[in-house]
Amino acid sequence: MEGIQIQDDAQPYSSMAGKLDPRLLKALDVMGFSHMTPVQQRVLTELPTWRTDCLVQAKTGTGKTLAFLLPALHCLLQPHAAPPKGQVAILIISPTRELAQQIAVSCDQLTSQLAQPLECHIAVGGTARASAHSRFMKGNPSILVATPGRLKDYLSDEYTAEKLANFQTLVLDEADTMLESGFLADVKQILQLIPPKKTGWQGMCFSATLPPKVKDVVKVVLKSGYTSISTVQENETPTHERVPQYHVIIPSVAETFTALASLLDVEINQCSKIIVFGVTANMIALMAKVFGQGLTPLKVFEIHSRLSQGARTRTTDQFKEASSGILFASDVIGRGMDFPNVDLVIQVGLPPNGEQYVHRVGRTARAGNDGRAIILLTPAESFFMKVNRHLPIQPHPETKAVIEGAAAYADPVTQAMYNTDEEVKQRAYSSYIGFFAGSGLLKQVRLDKPGLVQLANELAIKGMACPEPPPMDKKVIGKMGLKGVPGFNYATGGDSNGRSAPRNRGNQDRGNQNRGNQARGNQARSNQDRGNQNGNRRDALSPGAGQSGSRGGVEKSRGGRGGRGGRRGGGRGGKPQAAAA
Numbered sequence: 001m002e003g004i005q006i007q008d009d010a011q012p013y014s015s016m017a018g019k020l021d022p023r024l025l026k027a028l029d030v031m032g033f034s035h036m037t038p039v040q041q042r043v044l045t046e047l048p049t050w051r052t053d054c055l056v057q058a059k060t061g062t063g064k065t066l067a068f069l070l071p072a073l074h075c076l077l078q079p080h081a082a083p084p085k086g087q088v089a090i091l092i093i094s095p096t097r098e099l100a101q102q103i104a105v106s107c108d109q110l111t112s113q114l115a116q117p118l119e120c121h122i123a124v125g126g127t128a129r130a131s132a133h134s135r136f137m138k139g140n141p142s143i144l145v146a147t148p149g150r151l152k153d154y155l156s157d158e159y160t161a162e163k164l165a166n167f168q169t170l171v172l173d174e175a176d177t178m179l180e181s182g183f184l185a186d187v188k189q190i191l192q193l194i195p196p197k198k199t200g201w202q203g204m205c206f207s208a209t210l211p212p213k214v215k216d217v218v219k220v221v222l223k224s225g226y227t228s229i230s231t232v233q234e235n236e237t238p239t240h241e242r243v244p245q246y247h248v249i250i251p252s253v254a255e256t257f258t259a260l261a262s263l264l265d266v267e268i269n270q271c272s273k274i275i276v277f278g279v280t281a282n283m284i285a286l287m288a289k290v291f292g293q294g295l296t297p298l299k300v301f302e303i304h305s306r307l308s309q310g311a312r313t314r315t316t317d318q319f320k321e322a323s324s325g326i327l328f329a330s331d332v333i334g335r336g337m338d339f340p341n342v343d344l345v346i347q348v349g350l351p352p353n354g355e356q357y358v359h360r361v362g363r364t365a366r367a368g369n370d371g372r373a374i375i376l377l378t379p380a381e382s383f384f385m386k387v388n389r390h391l392p393i394q395p396h397p398e399t400k401a402v403i404e405g406a407a408a409y410a411d412p413v414t415q416a417m418y419n420t421d422e423e424v425k426q427r428a429y430s431s432y433i434g435f436f437a438g439s440g441l442l443k444q445v446r447l448d449k450p451g452l453v454q455l456a457n458e459l460a461i462k463g464m465a466c467p468e469p470p471p472m473d474k475k476v477i478g479k480m481g482l483k484g485v486p487g488f489n490y491a492t493g494g495d496s497n498g499r500s501a502p503r504n505r506g507n508q509d510r511g512n513q514n515r516g517n518q519a520r521g522n523q524a525r526s527n528q529d530r531g532n533q534n535g536n537r538r539d540a541l542s543p544g545a546g547q548s549g550s551r552g553g554v555e556k557s558r559g560g561r562g563g564r565g566g567r568r569g570g571g572r573g574g575k576p577q578a579a580a581a
């Protein structure tokens with residue numbers, strides 16, 4: 001098994017003989033872990049007792065999982081310390097399903113040397129609830145690793161909650177995100193459903209990032225006087241020193257896909273296992289579709305919340321095993337996930353915040369390996385570097401080559417976009433608008449609402465080869481708080497999911513074509529329609545668009561592209577077609 005490069009002064013696990021349960025020591029030996037990582041060493045040697053409440057910070061990929069599992073498991077294994085048979089002793093809450101599954105694997109490895117291994121159960125969304133729940137109820141679970149939603153669901157049934165009536169340790173992994181507004185309400189509800197803190201259970205909070213505001217809320221799980229441990233110095237950057245970090249500022253959002261293709265081309269000589277994060281699940285789905293059409297020689301993987309849990313788990317397993325490949329990913333794997341030997345992390349567009357940037361970067365340079373991280377931003381998005389000055393992000397030394405190389409990918413990207421289902425592009429477009437509209441980012445990128453729609457239209461038309469802004473359902477626009485904002489192409493129909501049907505297109509013909517044909521057919525139709533839709537086009541661009549020059553660009557690009565037939569000759573190999581032409 002891969003191991004972290006151990007510092008010279010690292011303490012061997014053998015020094016814990018007589019302190020740490022011998023069966024755990026044996027398991028560590030079997031796992032190939034001879035020495036403690038700094039965070040493991042400090043937790044195991046500095047906690048007043050292994051039942052003490054603690055808040056622990058250590059950089060990504062430095063072994064925090066074992067740092068909470070070892071003391072908790074040791075305590076559970078002491079004679080007469082376990083709760084009655086069939087009752088959970090250790091409850092671990094993780095923000096994502098994939099991370100919960102990964103923690104459970106580590107737990108099973110650590111208990112593998114017991115005469116009777118302890119049962120570690122998982123309760124996460126997206127999986128067959130009935131069978132998992134029945135196994136949980138009929139079995140003898142000692143450890144439960146759960147995501148908040150499914151845990152709440154379990155605990156709201158009093159018979160199921162009984163199984164946690166005597167638990168001893170609560171771990172919040174990725175504690176800062178668990179105690180942030182998105183999850184805090186869930187955590188508080190969970191705390192109402194488990195025995196009260198005064199019954200004496202231990203709280204453990206772990207993360208690579210602990211912004212000061214976390215300390216205000218951490219008291220919901222930690223007793224005052226808890227022990228704080230951090231292996232990160234106060235003014236030290238929270239990212240790993242082994243990860244050089246770069247930014248590439250692309251001239252406009254329209255170049256997002258071509259610049260990414262060019263960047264991959266530049267990086268491919270030194271990196272072969274890559275994770276690309278995007279802004280939304282639907283945008284990532286589009287990237288995976290497009291790059292999966294030969295824009296990169298690497299095998300393409302895809303993971304985000306729009307996929308079934310089965311597909312997510314399969315991809316996780318495959319990408320863990322893969323020696324090379326490119327994983328287009330959302331934040332479902334942004335924190336905690338341990339994919340061995342990832343040598344490059346690329347973030348396309350803004351991360352939700354500085355902390356999440358750090359965690360995404362942390363998917364590389366794990367367990368003693370090196371890695372690189374690059375963020376691709378538009379000029380408006382480059383404020384990110386200013387508000388996160390503590391992050392050592394430098395201009396990419398080959399920015400010029402990346403930007404210049406992007407033009408060569410215009411044709412292959414366009415071709416791949418043409419071959420991509422219109423609905424995939426529509427969802428990506430809609431989600432892109434939703435990302436900005438719902439995140440309070442508009443001010444920071446200095447855009448008003450019409451400006452946002454114009455920006456998204458530019459991305460769709462110039463970047464995704466859409467003949468016009470993808471249609472949007474009025475209801476969806478309203479939900480985004482953009483009612484009445486000019487620039488949208490309003491859909492005439494729509495299904496109950498809020499997915500809209502493009503106007504000027506007979507809905508009934510959709511059912512008669514397979515998806516590929518449908519996309520091609522629509523594309524051809526749209527190309528024909530273009531000349532007749534000046535009215536549509538006008539309301540698809542904001543009033544300012546005509547003056548800004550942007551619109552001119554749109555027209556030029558449309559005219560320049562011509563009909564699809566003209567591009568058919570272009571192959572789909574990894575090489576830029578325009579360059580070849």
Ligand SMILES: Nc1ncnc2c1ncn2[C@@H]1O[C@H](COP(=O)(O)OP(=O)(O)OP(=O)(O)O)[C@@H](O)[C@H]1O
Pocket residue numbers: 002003004032033034035036037040058059060061062063064065066207208335336337338362366367
């Ligand atoms: N003592 C050790 N010796 C060698 N390798 C180790 C040791 N402890 C953990 N590892 C390995 O280091 C890698 C990172 O560990 P882990 O996933 O626990 O990191 P982490 O600090 O929780 O990261 P993140 O902040 O991203 O959640 C894993 O592959 C793990 O197996």
